[in-house]
Amino acid sequence: MADDVSWVPAAMAQAVPWVTTAGITFGDISTERVVAFLPDRPDQHNHVGGPHAAVMFGLGETASGAVGLAAFAGAGDRAVPLVVRSEITYLALAKGDLSAEAVLTRPAGEVLAELDAGTRPEFTVDVTITDADGVQTGAMTIVWTLKPRR
Template sequence: MLQSVPFTRTLDIAFDKVEHGLAVARMRDRPDLHNHVGGPHAGALFTLAESASGAAMLSAFGDQLTRATPLAVSAAIRYVRLAMGEVVAEARLQASREEVVAKLDAGERPEFEVSVEIRTADGVPVSEMTVAWTLRPNR
C-alpha cells in the first residue's frame, strides 16, 4: 500500500497486519493532522479507514491485478465518538472471494464491501466506515 498509494505515506499510515481480507492500519497522533478540538481531523480518519479497506481488498484480490483494476465505488463513514491520540483502523472484507472472482471470470464487474472500525489506541470505538469496491476488468 505504501508503494502503490503515496498519500498513505503523507499521513504516516502504518500497517500492522494485512492478510486474507483483513487489514489493521495505524495513524500516530500528529498535531498537523488535528482538528479544532485537538484530535485527528475527520479527513485523516476517513483516509486511514479507506487505506485500511484498500489493503484488506488487495490482500484478497491482489492476484487479480493483471486482469482487473480495483476502484473504490463509494464510502460511508459514521463518527461515533471524539477521537484523540493515535487511532487504529481494522478493515474486513464482507464478501466471498470465490463469488467475486467467479463474477470476474464471467466477464462481470463485481462490487463488494469492506467494513472498517476505527478505534483509539486503547480500543475505544470512534468511527465506522463501509467502502464499496469494484474490480474493473482490464481491456
C-alpha cells in the same frame, strides 16, 4: 498454509504515496482482514484537538484498500480495484493514535468468479476505527469494484 501477504505494506506505500505522507503503518494483514495504524500528529488535528475527520476517513479507506489488495492480488493483470462509494459514521471524539480494522465481507472467490464470468463485481469492506483509549470513534462501509482491464 495462509497466503503470504507480507508484501502489502510496501505495495500500498508505493501505489498510494499518501500512505507514507500520512504516516500510516500496518499490523495484522490477511486476505480477509487488515489492521492499519495512524500516529497522532498535531499537524493532522481538527479544531477540538483530535485527528481530523478527513484523516480518519483516509485511514479507514487505506485499510480497506489494503485488504482488497491482499484478497485480489491475483486479479491485478485482469482488473483495477476502484472505490464505488463510501460511508463513515463518526461515533465519538477521537484522541491520540488511531487504528482501523478492515474486514472483507464476502469471500474473494465469489467476487473473482463474477469477474471471470465477465461482470464488474462489487465487494464491501467494513471498517472499525478505534482511538488510543480503545474507544470506537468511527465505522465505515466501503464498496469497491474490480473494473476489468480491456
